[in-house]
Amino acid sequence: MSARFGKLGWVWLSAVVFVIDQVTKYWFDNNLQMWERITVIPHVLDWTLAYNTGAAFSFLAGASGWQRWLFTLIAVVVSVVLVVWLKRLKPDETWLAVGLALVLGGALGNLVDRVVFGHVVDFILVHWQSSWYFPAFNLADSAITVGAILLALDMFKSKKPEEEVARD
Numbered sequence: 001m002s003a004r005f006g007k008l009g010w011v012w013l014s015a016v017v018f019v020i021d022q023v024t025k026y027w028f029d030n031n032l033q034m035w036e037r038i039t040v041i042p043h044v045l046d047w048t049l050a051y052n053t054g055a056a057f058s059f060l061a062g063a064s065g066w067q068r069w070l071f072t073l074i075a076v077v078v079s080v081v082l083v084v085w086l087k088r089l090k091p092d093e094t095w096l097a098v099g100l101a102l103v104l105g106g107a108l109g110n111l112v113d114r115v116v117f118g119h120v121v122d123f124i125l126v127h128w129q130s131s132w133y134f135p136a137f138n139l140a141d142s143a144i145t146v147g148a149i150l151l152a153l154d155m156f157k158s159k160k161p162e163e164e165v166a167r168d
Helices: 008-031 066-088 094-117 139-157 161-167
Strands: 037-041 045-052 120-128
Touching: 008 045, 008 066, 008 094, 008 120, 008 139, 066 094, 094 120, 094 139, 120 139
Parallel strands: none
Antiparallel strands: 037 045, 045 120
């Protein structure tokens, strides 16, 4: 039975990421004014409210609105690919499954924002004093980043078919 469904069981992690992401976005969207800042760690980390109509690092944020549907389409396609990929994983590919599940949960969290609001709600602001600022982001972005790192690490640790033959 588990071979038939691959690692789809890890979709629970995607659901957890999605729910926590949506709850935190809802809280910040309803409790902060745009660009209002709450210091968490002085000179390093603030909560703030920002809307991003673009993609990562506000890519295409200044476009006329078509980017909303382009990024929506991309997120839907990527989500379908991730679910199919999870289904096809082998039993020993757990770390890959975790990475895919994190990316899927984050992608779905940002997808809902885009479809419902026309923008993604960001609220984490990392900076150094007042001289350097990383673009604001959210938990979905963090899950996507951690998931992508796990995917990259899995790629480097995976045995190549020729290595397996050479060892036999």
